Amino acid sequence: MENKSGTQASPPAPENKTDQFTITLESINSAFGISADTLRAIAASHGVTEEQIIVRALTQWAKTEIPDLDLDAPTLTAAQLKTLLDRRTNIDATKDQSTSSLHEMFKSITGEQDNHENAKPSPSNGEHR
């Protein structure tokens, strides 16, 4: 296409990005993801390739991630990109906060329980439990 001055618009500068991705699935289903066999079965049930079904799944998920996603628009808007970036920033901020680990918090709780047990008064008749 030509711009108004009659010269063709120069293509955008090439960036070091790839449009091809490799994924590796495990041989069994688990909470960590479906298996390769499950992917093949789902793809076959729709009569499409595994790649097509993955793209379908990603597209559907993108629509839940970005409620105002317009698939007729070729790229995300600046506002949409900012929303995604803000989430990343919030996640990083949460991780940077000095929070106690599960182990540390659990130890502090069990320490409190032990102190509570030790603080129980002994029976007045002198017997030990």
Next chain:
Amino acid sequence: MKMQNLPLQMGSIVRTWWPEHDHRTKAGPKFRPVIFLGDTLIEGVLHWVVAYGTSQCHEHNESRNGGDLLVRCIDDGSVVLNSDTRFDFNKIQAIPATSEYFSNNKKSTSLKSCDLPAHLVPQAVQCMKNANVAQTLKRLGVRV
């Protein structure tokens, strides 16, 4: 085969072929997500002490003492966990730390794991308290 000595810590989420109730010394049929709580030696064999997990998050399956923790896969950082998962701290087992129990193909010694999201730690601790996990770990010989 022994699993590789990974830096697991309390709260790490791994998967295991959870032994069924009537076959506790045998790897079960389902590769369940579990929360690592500690390790212990039983008859000279290293065991990992873990809390049961399931992707079946129906409310009617929850325990009644508040010992359940629901981890949603959209929770931050958990890009390894791809399904909402309910962990029940009332169901804890010491399982041999071998590939038979912790490997997806029962042969590999490598382990895939993720961490409990940081913002769920306080809730997890409360669930563990409700389920009296401290007493269970003590009974199993786990040093906290």
